[in-house]
Amino acid sequence: MNGAIMVLPRGGLQDPAGNPLRYDRAYYIGEQDYYLPRAENGDFKRYDSPGASLVDDLEAMKTLAPTHIVFNGVTGALQGDGQLTASVGENVLIVHSQANRQSYPHLIGGHGDYVWERGGFNDPPALDLETWVIAAGSAGASIHTIRQPGTYVYLSHNLIEAFAYDAKAILEANGDWDNDLMEQVNPPGPIR
DSSP states (O other): OOOOOOOOOTTOOBOTTSOBOOOSEEEEEEEEEEOOOBOTTSOBOOOSSTGGGHHHHHHHHHTTOOSEEEETTBTTTTSGGGOEEEETTOEEEEEEEESSSOBOEEEETOOEEEEETTOOTTSOOEEEESBOOBOTTEEEEEEEEOOSOEEEEEEESOHHHHHHSOOEEEEEEESOOOTTTSOOSSOOOOOO
16 A cells, blocks of 8 residues: 655745746656566466465565556556546646655656655755656655647656556647747658
């Protein structure tokens, strides 16, 4: 069991100069790693009760090699029907926790405009980070301003965990393309 309780300062979030920050949406991402026992043939073992698996569970955990790394308790929980959504111009607050291992959050296609790496909202946020560290047993938060429409991938920048274990979330942003920010030479289409 794990999660996060983050208490905002009475006056709300502030930038390093003390100006108020706002966010339009807030999402929680709980990153978990699981260590499930396997039989000799490689299949996961099944037990009649949690107590019956204790010895094998402990042996699997001692390897420090997770069998699953997921966001919000289930593979693909924040993809497809569970994906995050936003609109161009919105500020999205993401609270990210990890119980046992370090994590390295990154929003592919964006960055953390304001980042509280250790979740200390009374501390000034770091600015414009691509990737940061969520310590084991810790939680942090970040605000991302959505500047362009499209599909963003939020993941731990340990890419092995993101792609081999599917520990990632999809953020789908709608709105109009801003050619003043980045010129769109060709409209989006199928990959050839």
